[in-house]
Amino acid sequence: MDEERYKNVIKACCLDIDLQNFGEVGDLLMIGDKGVSLSGGQKARISLARALYADADLYLLDDPLAAVDPKVAKNISDQSIGPQSFLHRKTRILVTHQTHFLVESDQMLLMTNGHIDELHIEQQPTIEPSNETLETDSSNDKETDFVLNTSITDINSIVKSVTSVEATISKLGAFAFDVVVVDVEVEPAQPIVTSPKAVCKAQMSTKELCIHLTELHAKSLLNDNDTFLFDCDGVLWNFPHIFTGAVELLNYLTEQGKRLFFVTNNSTTTQDDYAKRFNDIGYKAKPEQIICTAWLTAKHLKSINFKGKCYVLGMQSMKYELEREGFQICGGIGPDPLPSDSNAVTVDKLELEKDVDCVILAFDLHISYIKILKAATYLNRPNVLFIATNDDARHPQNDEIVKPGTGSILASVVIASCRSPTILGKPHAPMFDAIRLAFPDVDPKRTVMIGDQVETDIAFGNRQGTTTLLVFSRATREKYLDTLKQQVEKHTAERDLLPHFCVKDVEQFLQFLKSNESNTLL
Known part of the structure; x- marks a missing residue:
C-alpha cells in the first residue's frame, strides 16, 4: 500500500474530516448492517x-x-x-448535469440520447506530422513522428462522422484533453419558444436562463412533462392566505392527467395534516x-434499515411520523429547560441516554442550551448517526422580522459536535430519491419543479x-434574480440557482395555460 498516495487521495476527496469524526477508529470503522450507515455523499466520495x-x-x-x-x-472539483x-x-x-463545472473543461460534448449533439472546444494544440517525416518515403512502414502545433483543431469532422459515445471517446482520446459530457434528452425547440426539453443547451449561456414565461412556454411545459413538483409556502399560500389561482391550477393540472407532488422542508406538519389542508x-x-x-x-x-433509538430536536410532527414507522424516540421533543435561577450546568446531574444511535435535528421552537449540549454529546460517540431535515437559514418573512430556520439551529450543533449531518430536504438529493423510490416511473426529464426560493427550490430542481x-x-424578487x-456570469454564484423560466405567480401561470387552451379551441 502506498501510504502517501492514500493520504493524498483521502484529502482530495474531502474524506479527512469524516475520518476525524469517526474518532479513534478512523478508517477502520465498521459499516453496513452491523455498523454505521454512510450518507449518499460519503458513499460517492469513497467511490x-x-x-x-487506482492511478489509471x-x-x-x-x-x-x-x-x-x-x-x-x-x-x-478543485x-x-x-x-x-x-x-x-x-x-x-x-x-454531469452540474454545468457550473464546465468552465474548467477543455472540451464539452452535449449528448442527445447517446449521440453527440454539440461540441465546444477551447483553444488547444493540434497534432501534425513533422517536416522530417513528410520528406520520407510514403511507403515506409515505420511509425510517423509527431510534433505539436498551437493552431485550433477542427474536431467537428469527428463529430459529423461519429455517432456512438464509445467511438467518439476513442477518437477524442488521442488529443488527451479533458472532456465534459452533458448527457441529456432533448427535443427540437419550436420557433420563437425555448423548449424546456432543450434547457441543458440553454445552460451554456445565462442569456438563455431566467426566461419570462409566455403562453407558448406554458403550453410546452404542459405538453412535455408528466410530473409537477410544488413547493407550498410562498408558492401556493402564505398560510392561512391562499394565493389566487393556486387551487385552480392544481385542479387544472390534475384534470390534464398530470401527477402532482408537494415538496416542502417544513417539518412541523405531517403528511396527513398537509393532505387535510389541501382538501x-x-x-x-x-x-x-x-x-x-x-x-x-x-x-x-x-x-x-435503522434499528436504534433517536434523540430528536423537533416538534410533535417529527414524533408522529417516526413512531408511525416504528422508531423509538428517547428525548428531545418539547421543552427541556434549565431552572430559571441556574447560572451553570451541573454535568453530573444531566440525564443522558446510554444507547442513543441517531441524532435528528429539525425545526424546534423549544431549542435550548441543554438540547444542544445533549445532541453534541451524543454525536461525540462515533457510531451515532447525524441527520437533519434541512439547512434553511431563515424562513421568509417581512422586512422587519427575521425568523431563524432549521439551519440556524443546525449550525450550533454542527459547530459544537464537529460533525456534518446527512441533510434530507431541498436542495439535497434524498428528497427526490424518496419520490423515485415510491414512484419509480417519475422521470426528472419530464418533471417541472415550481418554487419561490432559488437556494432551495430551484437549486433542488x-x-x-x-x-x-x-x-x-x-x-425571490425579480431584481434579486437579475x-x-x-x-453567475462572473462565476461568483452557482448556475444551479438560476431557473429555466420565471413567472409572476401561479395565477399568471394558470392564465397562460388557459389562454393557450382558449386560443386552441378558437
Whole structure:
C-alpha cells in the first residue's frame, strides 16, 4: 500500500474530516448492517477515492458530485478533478448535469440520447506530422513522428462522422484533453419558444436562463412533462392566505392527467395534516403526494434499515411520523429547560441516554442550551448517526422580522459536535430519491419543479435534472434574480440557482395555460 498516495487521495476527496469524526477508529470503522450507515455523499466520495487511488490513465466519471453538498463539491472539483487537481496529469471525462463545472473543461460534448449533439472546444494544440517525416518515403512502414502545433483543431469532422459515445471517446482520446459530457434528452425547440426539453443547451449561456414565461412556454411545459413538483409556502399560500389561482391550477393540472407532488422542508406538519389542508381548500390530495421532511426522515431511516433509538430536536410532527414507522424516540421533543435561577450546568446531574444511535435535528421552537449540549454529546460517540431535515437559514418573512430556520439551529450543533449531518430536504438529493423510490416511473426529464426560493427550490430542481419555474410571489424578487444572474456570469454564484423560466405567480401561470387552451379551441 502506498501510504502517501492514500493520504493524498483521502484529502482530495474531502474524506479527512469524516475520518476525524469517526474518532479513534478512523478508517477502520465498521459499516453496513452491523455498523454505521454512510450518507449518499460519503458513499460517492469513497467511490471516487477508490478510483483515484487506482492511478489509471483515463478516468470516466459519472456525475460524482451529484450527491454531495455544493461547497464540498467545489472542493472536490478543485482538489480531485479540476485543472490543478490530483488528476491534473490524467485524461478526465466527466458526465454531469452540474454545468457550473464546465468552465474548467477543455472540451464539452452535449449528448442527445447517446449521440453527440454539440461540441465546444477551447483553444488547444493540434497534432501534425513533422517536416522530417513528410520528406520520407510514403511507403515506409515505420511509425510517423509527431510534433505539436498551437493552431485550433477542427474536431467537428469527428463529430459529423461519429455517432456512438464509445467511438467518439476513442477518437477524442488521442488529443488527451479533458472532456465534459452533458448527457441529456432533448427535443427540437419550436420557433420563437425555448423548449424546456432543450434547457441543458440553454445552460451554456445565462442569456438563455431566467426566461419570462409566455403562453407558448406554458403550453410546452404542459405538453412535455408528466410530473409537477410544488413547493407550498410562498408558492401556493402564505398560510392561512391562499394565493389566487393556486387551487385552480392544481385542479387544472390534475384534470390534464398530470401527477402532482408537494415538496416542502417544513417539518412541523405531517403528511396527513398537509393532505387535510389541501382538501379543506378545495384540492383532493392524497397523503402520498406530500413529501414533507418529517415523513422523509422516517422513510430515510427505514431505507437504511435503522434499528436504534433517536434523540430528536423537533416538534410533535417529527414524533408522529417516526413512531408511525416504528422508531423509538428517547428525548428531545418539547421543552427541556434549565431552572430559571441556574447560572451553570451541573454535568453530573444531566440525564443522558446510554444507547442513543441517531441524532435528528429539525425545526424546534423549544431549542435550548441543554438540547444542544445533549445532541453534541451524543454525536461525540462515533457510531451515532447525524441527520437533519434541512439547512434553511431563515424562513421568509417581512422586512422587519427575521425568523431563524432549521439551519440556524443546525449550525450550533454542527459547530459544537464537529460533525456534518446527512441533510434530507431541498436542495439535497434524498428528497427526490424518496419520490423515485415510491414512484419509480417519475422521470426528472419530464418533471417541472415550481418554487419561490432559488437556494432551495430551484437549486433542488436543477440538480435533479428537472425543468425549473420560479414564481416571484414571496421569497425571490425579480431584481434579486437579475443580480444573481450577473454574479453567475462572473462565476461568483452557482448556475444551479438560476431557473429555466420565471413567472409572476401561479395565477399568471394558470392564465397562460388557459389562454393557450382558449386560443386552441378558437
